[in-house]
Amino acid sequence: MTDDSRYRLAAPELAQTATDDLASWANDELAGFLTRRPESRDEYRTGSGVPVERVYTPAHVDGDWRDVGLPGRYPFTRGPYPTMYRGRTWTMRQIAGFGQAEETNERFRYLIAQGQTGLSIDFDMPTLMGLDSDDAMSLGEVGREGVAIDTLPDMEALFDDIDLEQISVSMTINPSAWILLAMYVAVAEERGYDLDKLSGTIQNDILKEYVAQKEWIFPVEPSMRIVRDTIGYCAENMARYNPVNISGYHISEAGANAQQEIAFTMAITKAYVADAVATGLDVDSFAPRLSFFFVSQADLFEEVAKFRAVRRFYARMMKETFGAQDPASMRLRFHAQTAAATLTKPQPMNNIVRTALQALSAVLGGAQSLHTNGLDEAYTIPSEQAMKIALRTQQIIADETGVTSVIDPLGGSYYVERLTDTLEEGIADYFTKIEELGGVVAAIEQGFFQREISDSAYEFARRKASGDRPVIGVNKQIDAGQAEKIETHELDPESEARQISRLKQVRDARDPERAKHAMEQLLTAAADPSANLMPATIEAVKAHLSMGEITGALRDVFGTYTETPVF
Amino acid sequence: MDTREEPIRVMLAKIGLDGHDRGVKVVARTLRDAGMEVIYTGLHRSPEQVLDAAVQEDVDVLGVSLLSGAHMPIFTRIFHLIDGMPERPRFAIIAGGVMPDEDVDALTAMGVAAVLGQDTAPDTVVERIRDVSAPAREA
Numbered sequence: 001m002t003d004d005s006r007y008r009l010a011a012p013e014l015a016q017t018a019t020d021d022l023a024s025w026a027n028d029e030l031a032g033f034l035t036r037r038p039e040s041r042d043e044y045r046t047g048s049g050v051p052v053e054r055v056y057t058p059a060h061v062d063g064d065w066r067d068v069g070l071p072g073r074y075p076f077t078r079g080p081y082p083t084m085y086r087g088r089t090w091t092m093r094q095i096a097g098f099g100q101a102e103e104t105n106e107r108f109r110y111l112i113a114q115g116q117t118g119l120s121i122d123f124d125m126p127t128l129m130g131l132d133s134d135d136a137m138s139l140g141e142v143g144r145e146g147v148a149i150d151t152l153p154d155m156e157a158l159f160d161d162i163d164l165e166q167i168s169v170s171m172t173i174n175p176s177a178w179i180l181l182a183m184y185v186a187v188a189e190e191r192g193y194d195l196d197k198l199s200g201t202i203q204n205d206i207l208k209e210y211v212a213q214k215e216w217i218f219p220v221e222p223s224m225r226i227v228r229d230t231i232g233y234c235a236e237n238m239a240r241y242n243p244v245n246i247s248g249y250h251i252s253e254a255g256a257n258a259q260q261e262i263a264f265t266m267a268i269t270k271a272y273v274a275d276a277v278a279t280g281l282d283v284d285s286f287a288p289r290l291s292f293f294f295v296s297q298a299d300l301f302e303e304v305a306k307f308r309a310v311r312r313f314y315a316r317m318m319k320e321t322f323g324a325q326d327p328a329s330m331r332l333r334f335h336a337q338t339a340a341a342t343l344t345k346p347q348p349m350n351n352i353v354r355t356a357l358q359a360l361s362a363v364l365g366g367a368q369s370l371h372t373n374g375l376d377e378a379y380t381i382p383s384e385q386a387m388k389i390a391l392r393t394q395q396i397i398a399d400e401t402g403v404t405s406v407i408d409p410l411g412g413s414y415y416v417e418r419l420t421d422t423l424e425e426g427i428a429d430y431f432t433k434i435e436e437l438g439g440v441v442a443a444i445e446q447g448f449f450q451r452e453i454s455d456s457a458y459e460f461a462r463r464k465a466s467g468d469r470p471v472i473g474v475n476k477q478i479d480a481g482q483a484e485k486i487e488t489h490e491l492d493p494e495s496e497a498r499q500i501s502r503l504k505q506v507r508d509a510r511d512p513e514r515a516k517h518a519m520e521q522l523l524t525a526a527a528d529p530s531a532n533l534m535p536a537t538i539e540a541v542k543a544h545l546s547m548g549e550i551t552g553a554l555r556d557v558f559g560t561y562t563e564t565p566v567f
Numbered sequence: 568m569d570t571r572e573e574p575i576r577v578m579l580a581k582i583g584l585d586g587h588d589r590g591v592k593v594v595a596r597t598l599r600d601a602g603m604e605v606i607y608t609g610l611h612r613s614p615e616q617v618l619d620a621a622v623q624e625d626v627d628v629l630g631v632s633l634l635s636g637a638h639m640p641i642f643t644r645i646f647h648l649i650d651g652m653p654e655r656p657r658f659a660i661i662a663g664g665v666m667p668d669e670d671v672d673a674l675t676a677m678g679v680a681a682v683l684g685q686d687t688a689p690d691t692v693v694e695r696i697r698d699v700s701a702p703a704r705e706a
Contacts, residue, residue, distance in 0.1 A: 125584035125635055137613065140640030141584055214586030214610055255589045341589075345686055378685065379667050380636060454592050461593045465689045474686045488667060491636075565609045567592035 007065040009417065010058035018057035030054075047299030048257030050422055056414035063421055067312065071366075071407045073327075075315035077308050077420070078408035079366040080331040085404035090362075091369035092394045093170060093335065094387055097122030097146035099495040100502075101157035104147040108162060110384065114391055118369060119162070120170040122146035122381075123180075130176035130217045132548030133499045142496040145381060146172075150503045150546045155183040156190070165193050169200040170245070170335070170369075175217040177204035178230050179547050181243075182537040201242040201291055201335075204230055207268040207440060211449040213250035214563070217551050220441055222558035224275055226533060231276055233534035235286045243286075244272060245335065247293040251449075253341050255457025258302050259423060261295065262310040263430035264449055266317065270431075271440040273322055283322045287329035296336045296362035296370075298354070304410050305419035307334070307365030312420070313427050336362035337371040343378045347473035348486050351375040356393045363397055364410055370394055376488050383489045447566040454567050503546060510544035518543035519553060526557045575700045578626040578658075580608040580617040582645075585635035590663060590685060594630065597689040598696060614644045618656070626658050627700040634664040639673065646677050659699040663687075 005011075010018070044052050053060065069075065072082030081087065094116055096107045108119055123146040126138040132150050133142045142148050149155060159169075164187070173180050181202050188198055206223040209215050216223070227244060234243035248256075248265035256264065269290070277283055294310070297303050315330040324330055338358035343351040352375050359372050372390040374382030382390070398404055410416045437443040444450075463469035470476045518540040525536040540550055577598055579591050588610060595605045606624055608617055621629045633641060642662065649655060659680040666674070671682045680699040683692055 125637075129584050131584070137584060137611070139583065139644065140637030141635060144636045214588060215584075253589070255593075341685075345684060378665060380665070453589075454596075457589050458593050458596050461597070461689060471686075475688070483668070563609060565588070565592070565607055567595050567607065 004064070009061045009063045009065060009068065009412075015059045015062075018059040022057055022059065046258070046302040046419070047297055048259040048302060048423075050259070050302070050419065050426075052415075052419075056418055058414060060418045061414050063417055067421075068411055068417065072331075074319070074330055075312045076331050077312040078411050080311070080333050080368070084366060084407045085363075085398070086407075089398045089404060090367050090394075091118040091168070091335075092116050092391060092398075093118040093120045093369045093371055094391055095120040095122045095170075095172065095337075095371050096387070097124070098381055098489070099143040099147065099492055100499050101147055101149065101154045102160075103143075103492070103495070105158055105160050105162070107384070107387075111387065111391070112162075112167070114388060115395065116391060118168045118170065120371060121158070121172065123171070123173055124148045127176065127180075127547065128173060128215050130179065130547055130551035132546050133496070133503055135548055140496075142499050144491060148495075148499045149180065149183070150499070150548070151506045151544050152183050152186055152541045153502070153506055153544070154499075155180075155187050155541075159187055164188055164191070164200075165197045171200070171202045174203055174206055174209050174213070174215050175223060176547060176551060177202040178226050178533060178537055179541065179550055181230060181233075182534065182541045185238075185538055186542050195237050195241075196239040198238060199240040201245045202230070203245045203247060203293070205244055205247045205268070205293075207271060207444065208247050208250055208265070210444045210561075210563070211251060211264060211268070212254040212256070212453060216561045217555070218558040219561045220444065223561075224272075225529060227272065228276055228279060229533045231272075231286050231289075232279075232281065232532055234289060235281065242289050242291040245291045245293050246272070249293050249295045249337055251453065252295040252297065252339065254453050255460065256453045257456050257460075258297060258299070258306045259426045260430070260452055260456060262306055262313070262423065263427040264452075265292070265294070266310065266313055266427050267431060267434050267440050267443075269314070270317060270321070273318075277322060283318070283324045284326040284329050287318060287322075287324055288326060288331075291368075292332055292334035294334050294336055295339050296358040296365070296367070297339045298342050298358060300357060300361045300364075301410070301416055302419060302423075303358070303361035304365040305416050305423055307336075307362075307367070308408070308411075308416070308420045309423035309427070310334075311366075313424050333368045335369040335371070336365070336367040338362070338373045340373050340377050342471075343373060343375070344471060344474050345378040346483065347479060348375050348378065348484060350473050351377065352389060352393065355390060356397070359393055359397055360401075360403070363403055364408075366408060376486055379486070380488050383487055385487065447564065451566045506544050507546065514543045515545055518545055519549070522550065523553060523557065526554050575603045575628065575696065575704070576606070576624065576626040577603050577628045577630060577696060577700075578606045578608065578617075578621045578624055579630045579632065580612055580621075581610045581632055582612050582614055582617055582641050583633070583635060583637050584611060585633055585637070586610055587634035587664070588632075590634070591630075591632040593689075594632070594663065594683075594692055597692055601693045603693075603696065614641060614648055618645065618648055618652075621658055622656050627703045628661060628696055629658050630661045630663055630696075632663045633666075636665070638662060638664065638666050639670055642674055642677055642679060649678075657703045659703050661695070661699060 071079035125141040248261040314332040318324040374386030525531040
């Protein structure tokens with residue numbers, strides 16, 4: 001017995017008493033009851049398949065008080081800040097984007113008027129893939145799933161009348177993220193803003209693209225260089241900007257379970273940090289600006305435990321593996337989004353309830369910002385009405401339920417503490433496997449993550465089909481007869497043509513000499529791996545080169561990526 | 568019920584920029600487990616590439632998965648390309664993914680043999696593929 005015994009969550013005497021009580025209870029109360037009334041299934045598991053006990057006691061908690069601790073203090077299990085929602089509720093950040101920049105700008109202003117506190121931009125597929133609206137592959141996609149951005153004038157229109165020093169802007173964008181960041185910087189410079197005052201995020205998490213979301217332009221290596229360049233640029237020029245938002249969300253939506261989501265996200269995080277450190281950046285110079293994005297799934301307690309486990313794992317990794325000194329480098333901050341893949345087309349109003357419960361687990365898990373999905377998610381992009389209900393859901397949780405008064409209210413629950421430990425250990429198990437494969441990039445190239453995700457997705461589909469995983473309205477409580485009708489968002493059919501014609505106008509109206517010179521500078525920077533790509537890209541967008549022109553020219557330098565699918 | 572020996576040949580395709588491949592991979596495995604031969608094109612194909620490949624592979628069914636909302640323009644393009652072919656290919660075309668109800672009617676009118684959604688049960692997917700492949704296999 002060491003001094004450490006004073007930190008034990010359950011003293012040995014208490015644990016022994018609980019074990020004894022559990023044994024006598026199993027004999028006296030449980031056994032007879034079970035014969036009269038059997039349980040609904042033979043074994044119970046969490047959403048990610050962790051077997052769970054009937055009831056938890058101090059005997060199940062073999063942890064240490066120092067692993068739980070206090071919010072705002074290492075290892076940050078209970079939250080990144082000492083006051084959490086007492087100081088400020090989470091940022092209510094509903095993502096929006098469709099059509100042309102002007103249409104999305106209008107939706108943003110509507111959301112701000114409804115009490116939204118941060119902006120989040122969804123781009124259309126061509127923008128996400130770095131293609132212009134007039135590219136042959138863009139057919140039918142322009143302005144469809146998000147807003148179309150081709151050139152700097154689109155970005156100017158997107159932020160028209162929105163004060164970027166006052167509101168943070170999150171951009172869900174990956175392989176083309178650095179170009180959007182360049183446009184954002186260009187708009188800010190035109191308006192005379194102080195770059196150090198701008199707060200916001202680009203997702204820019206390219207590794208999870210190869211793993212899950214499948215948006216890419218270049219091969220892994222030059223893509224990692226671009227991520228590194230944005231991290232370096234922001235560390236020097238944008239004190240409050242998050243250059244990478246490392247995302248488990250898409251890994252989950254692609255089919256991964258909660259355990260895989262956090263394990264793969266941490267493996268990817270380790271790869272980015274190791275890569276940046278290898279180029280000579282001091283870990284404490286950029287790590288405080290790393291931010292995260294997780295799903296908030298259906299299994300309420302597992303989700304809360306997941307958020308706690310990943311915060312603790314990250315803190316330890318940053319301190320122990322990377323030698324971070326600044327506590328801000330060890331403090332994981334995350335955005336959460338409710339799980340789109342859980343929403344159903346039948347009985348769409350049920351989706352409001354699903355989303356509310358998932359949002360609650362994000363809040364109980366200590367999210368810094370939250371997007372709640374629209375009830376029409378399984379139909380199309382959300383209508384104004386659906387977004388309003390989704391935002392109101394967050395406001396009701398914040399103002400009516402009282403859950404914001406106490407930090408990490410489930411901390412100390414025998415079950416949640418035990419599950420937190422299990423999920424944290426699960427990350428370490430995956431790390432061992434990934435190391436054996438030669439690290440994250442090698443594991444991607446061997447299809448390891450892709451296969452793991454595909455297996456979980458298939459397993460889930462089978463459980464849903466057999467009814468083992470009930471989905472109300474789909475495999476249980478199915479309505480006979482006419483389906484409920486809901487109002488959905490209508491895309492303006494003229495939007496695509498308008499966008500293509502604006503792109504042509506911008507190309508025609510620009511100074512050809514400046515554009516040509518900017519392109520040469522960009523190619524020179526690209527060919528020199530020790531150069532930072534950001535300054536040349538900022539000049540390129542200011543010269544009104546389009547996104548497709550920029551990525552097209554760089555494809556000749558960097559090459560392209562093709563996936564060998566595994567299923 | 569199909570009485571021929573050869574398994575049903577199905578090509579599953581992702582067209583356009585849409586990267587949502589969870590559903591199409593689950594369907595690929597489901598059909599394979601049901602004894603069918605499945606060819607998956609991978610992501611980011613053009614309508615031209617997919618039609619060429621389906622003809623080359625002599626499939627019974629071509630399933631196109633779209634969750635990007637671009638199904639109307641893409642299927643319009645597919646049927647436009649088919650109209651321009653010297654001979655109409657024998658395979659049946661089905662759609663899968665996220666598609667609003669009113670578009671389902673329009674797709675059917677265009678010539679899509681079945682539209683399967685994210686909540687379609689795996690057994691139903693197998694049944695529908697068997698149904699729609701029958702005329703193609705007679706041909």
